[in-house]
């Protein structure tokens with residue numbers, strides 16, 4: 001489930017729709033938790049899909065580190081990539097704001113923090129400062145040292161900020177925090 005006080009807006013003509021904050025969201029706020037209504041495809045189910053559906057998978061589904069794909073039931077799938085994102089995956093099933101997000105600002109994440117297949121690599125036009133221009137499946141290994149301190153700092157705020165998604169913590173990787 002996506003952080004509730006957000007809405008879909010046109011991010012840009014090139015990018016299409018995006019998810020925007022209806023009020024300020026402080027660093028450390030959990031912005032998404034996987035829930036029972038999300039739809040997961042196993043590795044075996046994905047292997048049986050016709051080639052034509054693989055593009056749909058990479059567009060609408062998140063690929064989890066176990067190789068499964070996840071279709072979220074809400075606007076989470078409209079979250080756009082940024083090379084300087086406002087949110088990041090803590091675990092497969094949890095995303096957190098890694099900096100303060102202003103009212104009206106777009107919620108973004110770095111798609112390289114999912115496990116991309118080679119066919120899912122893409123040229124990036126996010127225009128963020130430090131844009132890598134090309135998003136590759138091996139980015140996580142080169143970016144881990146850059147991401148880790150931001151994640152750890154955001155996690156230290158977990159208990160300092162409102163958590164509207166706290167009711168989902170117990171069934172997620174955050175179970176110790178519930």
Ligand SMILES: [Zn+2]
Nearest residue numbers: 083124126131
């Ligand atoms: Zn970029």
